[in-house]
Amino acid sequence: MTMHAVTFELIKKDHKTKARRGRVHTPHGSIDTPVFMPVGTAATVKAMRPEEIKDMGAHIILSNTYHLYLRPGHELIKAAGGLHKFMNWDRAILTDSGGFQVFSLGDMRKITEEGVEFRSHIDGSKHMLTPEKAVTIQNALGSDIMMAFDECAPYPADHNYVKNSLERTSRWLKRCKSAHNNTESQSLFGIMQGGMYRDLRCQSAQEIVNLDLPGYAIGGLSVGEPKELMYEVLDYATDYLPENKPRYLMGVGSPDCLFEGVERGIDMFDCVLPTRIARNGTAMTSRGKIAIKNAIHEKDFDTLDPECDCYTCQNYSKAYLRHLYKSNEILSSMLLTNHNLHFLIKLMEKIRYAIETDHFSAFKKEFMEKYYGNLEEVKCL
């Protein structure tokens, strides 16, 4: 039995669904699950100070291997005393491996058995990322949870391509595990691939679970496929993962997807959605999304969400927020980001409470009706 820096405690299971209430323990504190993790790609959750994210109840945030490797460089962050110290965040950090960037940065890259050769999006310089390198970088960063270096297959992709890709990802995972030697302070999570194919999801799961890692992620979803298809994959994907380890659905963060994921046994989520749409003028509220730039809010002196107790909703009107957005003021991003993150983090708190008190399904129904107007339309999204 390997000793892991990160451990999972399963506290309660929902009776009607696969939803679970748990707790992830890390060297930088514990995280109640299901949890939504704000994304701070470049060692900062855009427009937020660490204190703000803490105050709204976040206990873990994400950062990114690829981006920090290119700028400012992992050696510099190591010299600064590690990522926690560098960015003034003393709670848990999960770092993505750069596998997703290989997928999203598209063109200028070449995937081989050894790893991925790519060009920097910053200056065009040539680099090679391998499983070993991704681990080395994440070791230097000192994140609590390191993600395996994987290939996120695109959608659509044929069975043969996805099979080859997942098998290579499994081989890469073994290399990641071998390269990772400070298991007492950092934990490595594996990533399941397999696209939209059930047999491949099963195969991928078996291969990664064999390595007895402290946690497993489901990757390769939310890459452009219809939501219904993602739910279909999730229906069985979580069953292939061990019950006593945290399950992390990568890149998912719209409220409906969070509910659907939790319902299918997901414990951890991350997504740029709340922070990105905040910067682009959209707020998530208990009554659905609000595009603050719309003319209808010009003289609306009410707050974004009457049910919200975030800093923004305590102090500012929609008319003011609209003005800030239209004027391109920095405070617009700050206030809307604060609100959206607060909204999702509180939503997850409510979901955890609902699981604890055995009314998850009822809470889901209540929330969805209010957020999306009526449930019939949600299926069409």
Next chain:
RNA sequence: GUGGAUAUAGUCAAGUGGUUAAGACACAGGGUUGUGGCUCCUGCAUGCGUGGGUUCAAAUCCCAUUAUCCACC
């Protein structure tokens, strides 16, 4: 009063005889799911100060007129 210049969308403007009048900003709507994002997409003048005329064809040429600006009396 005389001479000159300019009048094209809410604003700044391209176009100087030939198919549905660039572009930018503003305005209006939409998108965004392991962040290459204070971003991307879409819409927005049947109309070129006004009235005539020339021409197969005029924002473009001609005449008149109005407004604004600049010089000089």
